[in-house]
Structure formats: C-alpha cells, structure tokens
Amino acid sequence: MLHLSNLKHTDSGNFFLMAGPCVVESRDLVFEVAERLKTITDRLAIPWILKASYRKANRTRLDSFTGIGDETALEILREAGQYFEVPVVTDIHEASEAALAAPYVDVLQIPAFLCRQTELLLAAGATGKVVNVKKGQFVSGASMRFAVDKIRQTSEATVILTERGNSFGYSDLVVDFRNIVDMKEIGVPVVMDCTHSLQRPNQTSGVTGGQPDLIGTIAKAAIAVGADGLFIETHPRPGEALSDGANMLHLDRLEGLLLQLIRIRGAISHEVAH
Known part of the structure; x- marks a missing residue:
C-alpha cells in the first residue's frame, strides 16, 4: 500500500506534486503528459503522483465529455503508473466506485x-488506499476533521486534504489560505x-471558465503558508482539452513554475532552520 513516505524524492525536502491531465482522453495523451512529468520531477527531485480522472461525473451540460469508458480508462492509468513507476490518483463519485477503481490506482x-x-468516505477508506479528500467549496478547513474521522473509522489509511477554494457568489471562487493552516x-x-481553485463555474454557456494565468500566484502563496503538496492539472494543448481546458496549466510552463516554487520552499525552510 502506498504511503507518502514511500514516494521517491521524499528526502529532497521538496513539496510533493499531484499532476496530470484532467481526464483520460486517450492512452496517447496520458503517456505524453506522464513522460514529460516524469522527466521534470526526476530532474527537480519532486515526489510525483500521476493524476487523471477515469470518468467525469460532475458536468454542467449533458453533452459534455465524460470519458472513454471506465475500465478502459482505469487500465490506461494502471499501465502508465507501472510503466513510469509512479503512484496514480483518480477520483470516485459513488461508494460502488471505490472497489472498482482501487485495484488500478x-x-x-x-x-x-x-x-x-x-x-463514499467509508467505502474509500475500506479499500486501504490513500484517500485524498478535496475540501468542499461550502465548508471551512477546520471542519474537514470530520471527513478524516469518518475515513479512519474504517482503516488506518493515509488521508490527504486538499484546499480548492470557497464559493464566492454564483460564478467565482476565492482561496482563504487560513484553510491550509x-x-x-x-x-x-x-x-x-x-x-x-481558479475555476469560474456556472457560466451562462454551461462551460466552466477559469484563470490559468493565476496558477503560479496560488501555488506560490500555498507554498509560502506551508502546503505539503500541490495539485496541478496540466495539458500539452489546453485549448483542445476535452475537459477543464480553461483551468489547466500549459505543460510547457510547468517546469519553470516548479523551479520558482522550489526556491520559495528553500527560502522558507532556511528561515525556519535559523
């Protein structure tokens, strides 16, 4: 079973990274992104977990892309994880999906x-897998202790919590960095x-918007206040992405951002040490 302490590069002192395309669009896309991420994270000594949804269940419009088939997508994720020798994360939406996805990720x-x-939380915990719970847009960071408690009722599974902003009106989100603390x-x-966290949901077009130019701003602030890891969806051609193209970071921009974040992390660690 995966524990964060088993991730490669944990002795580097860097944050860890969950990154990949929003959804499994094809095997070629997953392997294209994973190959680049593998090269970048190995070079920078950043522990990395490959991320992609095997299916998108929460879509505004009925005609939105949801996936290429559950077992097909999950098999691609397992193959990529084994080939690149990295752990894999994917999201589940119903209790029955926990047992379906667990053998693959x-x-x-x-x-x-x-x-x-x-x-859903109990089913995820019962698999014994690491469980990453994204904080709801409608709850506080402190209240997420109850989600952790639920999971730990079923097993000693490692639990991760992820901040992703709070609803601000009908069509925007804001990040309160107190939630990380x-x-x-x-x-x-x-x-x-x-x-x-930079989505602009509930647009009149039925397609969620975003502010990808601020990804670096959010990431830098998060590292500055002590985040242990970063979640970044990335794509080599965001304009062609079948899901969340408006939010994803262009793959060509990722390494430069990570270099900046490593310097920030190092500066903070130096200050704490002294």
Whole structure:
C-alpha cells in the first residue's frame, strides 16, 4: 500500500506534486503528459503522483465529455503508473466506485462536492488506499476533521486534504489560505489545488471558465503558508482539452513554475532552520 513516505524524492525536502491531465482522453495523451512529468520531477527531485480522472461525473451540460469508458480508462492509468513507476490518483463519485477503481490506482480522490458523503468516505477508506479528500467549496478547513474521522473509522489509511477554494457568489471562487493552516492542524498532509481553485463555474454557456494565468500566484502563496503538496492539472494543448481546458496549466510552463516554487520552499525552510 502506498504511503507518502514511500514516494521517491521524499528526502529532497521538496513539496510533493499531484499532476496530470484532467481526464483520460486517450492512452496517447496520458503517456505524453506522464513522460514529460516524469522527466521534470526526476530532474527537480519532486515526489510525483500521476493524476487523471477515469470518468467525469460532475458536468454542467449533458453533452459534455465524460470519458472513454471506465475500465478502459482505469487500465490506461494502471499501465502508465507501472510503466513510469509512479503512484496514480483518480477520483470516485459513488461508494460502488471505490472497489472498482482501487485495484488500478494508489490514491482515491473524493471530489469537493462530495466531501461530506459518509458512505463514499467509508467505502474509500475500506479499500486501504490513500484517500485524498478535496475540501468542499461550502465548508471551512477546520471542519474537514470530520471527513478524516469518518475515513479512519474504517482503516488506518493515509488521508490527504486538499484546499480548492470557497464559493464566492454564483460564478467565482476565492482561496482563504487560513484553510491550509487549519487543515494542517488536523495532522494530515495538506495540498493546494492550484487549478480548480481558479475555476469560474456556472457560466451562462454551461462551460466552466477559469484563470490559468493565476496558477503560479496560488501555488506560490500555498507554498509560502506551508502546503505539503500541490495539485496541478496540466495539458500539452489546453485549448483542445476535452475537459477543464480553461483551468489547466500549459505543460510547457510547468517546469519553470516548479523551479520558482522550489526556491520559495528553500527560502522558507532556511528561515525556519535559523
């Protein structure tokens, strides 16, 4: 079973990274992104978990892309994880999906809208996999201790909490960085979702918008306040992406951003040490 302590490069002192395309569009895309991420994270000594949804269940419009088929997508994720020798995370939406996805991946992710769904949390915990719970857009960081408690009723599974902003009106999100501090006090690793926190949901077109130019701003602030990891969806051609293209970071921009973040992390660590 995966533990964060088993991730490669944990002795580097760097944050860890959950990154990949929003959804499994094809095997070629997953392998294209994973190959680049593998090269970058190995060079920078950043522990990395490959991320992609095997299916998108929360879509505004009925005609939105949802996936290429559950087992097909999950098999691609397992193949990529084995080929690149990295752990894999994907999200689940119903309790029955926990047992379906668990044999293929190392981390089960609970979407923010579902962070209070008791049956889903219990099912994820019962698999023994690492569980990453995204904080709901409608709850505080401190209240996420109850999600952690639910999961730990079923197993000693490692739990990660991820900040992804709070609803601000009908069509925007804001990030309150106090939530990172509050969730760290629960005693679990805390991640900043640097892409979904910049969504602009509920657009009149039925397609969620975003502000990808601010991904670096959110990431830098998160590292500055002590986030243990970063969640960044990335794509080599965001304009052609079948899901969340408006939010994803262009793959060509990732390495430069990570270099900046490593310097920030190093400066903070130096200050703490002295």
